[in-house]
Each structure stands twice: as C-alpha cells, then as structure tokens.
Amino acid sequence: MNPLPMGMLILLIMMHGTFQTLYDNSIGNNIVISGDSHANWATDLIWLDEHAYDPTTGNGSIGVEFAGTAVSSPSPYGQNISLATANEASDLLVQYNRELQWSELYYRGYFELQISHELVEANYFGMPTIVNRNPDEISLANFTVLSGANALQRNPSPGGGIVENGALKLGKTVQTNSTNDTATGIYFISNDPVEDL
C-alpha cells in the first residue's frame, strides 16, 4: 500500500476539521478558491460519504469550489496535450466524481470572480496559444452561485448549460473558438493547433 504523502494527509485532516465545523454549525455561503492543479474546475463543496448529496440539484452541498488553471505551466495531463485527449480525460473526471460539475484540462488561463450581496459569478478564460506573446483569450465558462444556495446554479444549469471546452455534468460543450483580441476588442475565430509547449 502506498502511504499518503504528508502534505496530502495534512490537507485531508484540515478538510475533515473544516467540513465538521461548517456542517455542525450550518455555516453557508462558502466559496473555496483553488489552484495548483494546473486545471480548470468548478464543483459543489460536499463532505462525501458523510452527508447525502444530489449532483443533479446540488442538495446537500455547503458551498462551491472554483479552481483556476495555470497561466503558463502545462496541463497536468501532459505537455503538448491535444484538445481531444484533454477533453476525453475531463469526461472521465466528471463521470467518476459526483460533485465535479465542470472539468477543463486543455487551456492555460485565469478566472475572475464578481462578488455581490446577491450572487457570485465566475468567468473563466483560456488563451488559444501561449507559444507566442499575444493578447488573445477565449471565454471558457461562466458559473453563478446565488446567495444562500450553497451550490452551483442549476435551471439553467451551470453557464446556461453550455461551456466552450472540457466536460460539463449537467450541460454540453460547444466549441466556437470565438476569441477576443483584447488589444482591440475585436473577435475572431482562432484555430491554434498547439496551445502549449
């Protein structure tokens, strides 16, 4: 048996204590911002196996977790990964993780959070290529969390049910490659074959 790496063990113990505190005291409106995995994802926040959870409605969730990809480091699924291979891996991740609503492994980029009293909105962006210096970005996905909901918004499902890339549990992926040249604000269709080196 492989022992858990120490960092992972400490993280698990911390998460256990954090979940216990949040659930025991019914603390809601939790938004966790994550990184380090070099991948984009959006997930409901739940203590799996301890509390009931319905992935379709989000019932049982006590918040939301948004993770941002890397700006320039490669995809965790491999340098020079193709868009098709990255999306196959995202399909599996979303299929096997009940709480994971969106996974995206291809694009390098960033996300913005808009926070108000009524809602939190996450807007994800990816660069069509980082092989050269350029001002181009693609809107990848948008998510909303309503105050008090403690889960990603459904009905319409996350992002209105459509994301640009990756896999969305309650919706679909529709690739447009519609790209904002942020130097001019003029949109064009990019087809860069290599996102990353």
Ligand SMILES: *[C@@H]1O[C@H](CO)[C@@H](O)[C@H](O)[C@H]1NC(C)=O
């Ligand atoms: C949500 O889950 C709780 C406990 O598991 C259950 O009592 C409640 O009826 C559920 N609510 C909805 C809207 O499904």
Ligand SMILES: *[C@@H]1O[C@H](CO)[C@@H](O)[C@H](O)[C@H]1NC(C)=O
């Ligand atoms: C990715 O592509 C670049 C350029 O072709 C090459 O130098 C590099 O070794 C490749 N990396 C991997 C992990 O295949």
Ligand SMILES: *[C@@H]1O[C@H](CO)[C@@H](O)[C@H](O)[C@H]1NC(C)=O
């Ligand atoms: C995200 O929202 C922005 C602003 O409303 C919109 O321009 C963009 O197309 C949306 N992106 C996706 C993937 O739906």
Ligand SMILES: *[C@@H]1O[C@H](CO)[C@@H](O)[C@H](O)[C@H]1NC(C)=O
């Ligand atoms: C596109 O880029 C322009 C220039 O940076 C910016 O003003 C605009 O808000 C961008 N469009 C979207 C939908 O983000």
Ligand SMILES: *[C@@H]1O[C@H](CO)[C@@H](O)[C@H](O)[C@H]1NC(C)=O
């Ligand atoms: C979008 O661009 C990618 C390369 O980055 C390409 O694999 C894909 O076929 C393109 N899709 C569309 C709909 O143009």
